Amino acid sequence: MNAQNEKDSLFLRNIYNQALTEGKAYDWLHHICYNVGARLSGSYGEKKMIRFLETELNNLNTKVTLQPVMVPHWARGISEYAYIETSKDKITTVPILALGGSVVTPASGIKAEVVEFKSLEELEKADINKVVGKIAFINGALPNNFIDVSDAYGVRGAQRYSGARIAVNKGAVAVIVRSLTHKLDDSPHTGAMSYEDLPKSRRIPAAAISTNGANLLSSLLSLNPDLKFFFRQSCKIFNDVQSNNVIAEIKGSDFPDEIISVGAHLDSWDVGQGAHDDGAGVAQCLEIIRIFKALNYNPKRTIRIVFFTNEENGAKGAIKYAEESKKKKENQIFALESDAGGFTPLGFSLQGNEKKIQKIKSWKNLFKPYQVYYFEKGFPGLDINFLQTENNVLAGLYVNSQRYFDYHHSENDIFEAVNKRELELGAAAMASLVYLVDKYGL
């Protein structure tokens, strides 16, 4: 090991020691979960989050900017109610959640027969006569055979996002989709859906049903294909409202025009506490600043911590940040995002300029003592993705994916689902990579 390498090695050890022995990420996450809470775009929770971030960034002595962004404003209203009616006097309630962006049902609810599809593709191929007037039930389970669960999610994501749009063209009166999780339980998982350019008059309500609920409905349907499904939801789409990205900047001493953007999203779904998604990422980004300050590290390049709004249902924050950056002709040399949950970090998903990716890979050995070994090409994350150029590299913190979708977009995504050390290791891995990019450039 040469002297330079030894110095870096030592600095990484200091970063890890900071995160693991003096770390504040877990406390910040606790505050986000219990004092801020759920924080969908346009909600009061989102406002509280923005205020919280401003305060904490001021406490960390960084220059804070609020970047105005117009965001969608959808609200769930009162709790959904759903049941399976197998005969006139026999109903069984099942847990559902309206999908984000869905229209309301009539106040008296919707009751109709159900037609089940094992996938969105099966619905797409279906005979319209079998669907018309019914509720389309898209019961595609997350496949088990993928190693990275995000890949399994990728395969099934469209049933939630596009199910309603496809179903309406088959004459369905509503759509119920199986929750996107491997876990068999009673918690539905919400998430974004879109009608795309479907006229308002043709839009049908869409909801997610828990995996246990989906299995029950499927079993009962096989016994009694004429059963009816009832559900009621009172969600509403309001006009767009103004929100903010929250940006903290530490000016670079030597190359202030070379910008390293490090981000997470400040919004979350409106159920649970948004702990893994993406309170963890937010806490880790704050922690990176804290670690650099604690180690008296003054970056050569400009490090910008960006808390994006509206990742969950529109990515308007990400789009705005990229637009403004382009307008100013900023040189975004590198961006890093944490939005895969506060799980044990395995490495980084890299996207962008091949030669520069190779440069990052040349640092792999420095990460080996920390069991961070994964430096592979892959999607870095929705929020930073808009910053891609031919000359830069985007990286996503790559974590153990096995448990993420047990919690994702559901009431299970709470503080207690995050392990303190796993969260801290993620912050340390991120700070280490930012340090190396800042020191050596790309």
Add this chain to the structure above:
Amino acid sequence: MNAQNEKDSLFLRNIYNQALTEGKAYDWLHHICYNVGARLSGSYGEKKMIRFLETELNNLNTKVTLQPVMVPHWARGISEYAYIETSKDKITTVPILALGGSVVTPASGIKAEVVEFKSLEELEKADINKVVGKIAFINGALPNNFIDVSDAYGVRGAQRYSGARIAVNKGAVAVIVRSLTHKLDDSPHTGAMSYEDLPKSRRIPAAAISTNGANLLSSLLSLNPDLKFFFRQSCKIFNDVQSNNVIAEIKGSDFPDEIISVGAHLDSWDVGQGAHDDGAGVAQCLEIIRIFKALNYNPKRTIRIVFFTNEENGAKGAIKYAEESKKKKENQIFALESDAGGFTPLGFSLQGNEKKIQKIKSWKNLFKPYQVYYFEKGFPGLDINFLQTENNVLAGLYVNSQRYFDYHHSENDIFEAVNKRELELGAAAMASLVYLVDKYGL
């Protein structure tokens, strides 16, 4: 990739598909946790576990042998009771658990002043006059700065195992040790302790206190060094009893005398359900047999699945298995153990013949698609460790260690703490390595 490599690559994919889509490990673990339950050596639970394993191995059409072993028999008796007495009319109860192997307190309990030590080393150096007649409180916290939490456990393990033996030489009347976990909660973690050759008349009771309890006691002591601590426990050491290792064998077709031993321990502590420790390992070993049968894989070498008894407080099962094997002059070419919890597998800890370790490392690329990358020298596990020779290799399934000690030896080690996919991935990684060793030898 050459043809051979491609064939192996495909076989590993089949193993993973089996584990992830047809896997039975999680069901077995459920049975172990809820139908067998806790199973300390000599207990009724342990007998149930041996019966369960016999039945399941018969169902898997393997040849089963029960290998007799004499094991210690210690029982907790009725629940412990402990409080801190800060004044005559002010007590605060705290959760404790007798350490395995500890003697009973007098029926009326022990009440004494407390002297706190931040480590076992501090107690060893202490002036006897400060300890005599008091309860020694060894409050060493698991250090935070290690990456692998097992290493942190390694640093502090002696305060539990040897605390009483050291304390008695300082005149202490009892010893209370801080639980070996990073988690701050109200669940004490038990585990083995030993008086070594200390005469029976000099033995003092030893118990673990929860981390929250330890912090409280420490704070109150700093305010009031004269406070008293009371505890009562009714544990008992009975005579050794006969138990069994449970061994299943699949005879090798080409080299039946070359033995591959794959193991986990069938006993557990008497609190919680022994889910991670080591129900997970047991379920994974059963799954390896199931996978090989499902894939019609007939091993060239003899594969022996060994469920060791008494790992937790004596390792008598492991010692007996190694002894009998030596007596028969068996050629144990390779052994593999899973006893680090049912967490996401990262690779294998390898110990033994250097050249043969290199051979195993040459297969690393086959494991890359499964994010199994860790092939490093390290301790393979207590049970197989007795099988080491100059010519063989021992391997321990190496898993993400971050959460293990949150559950370890406590009431938190229950079925729900294990993730189905993480458990299955471990079984697949083990089956893959066993397949390669069987096919190519060592």
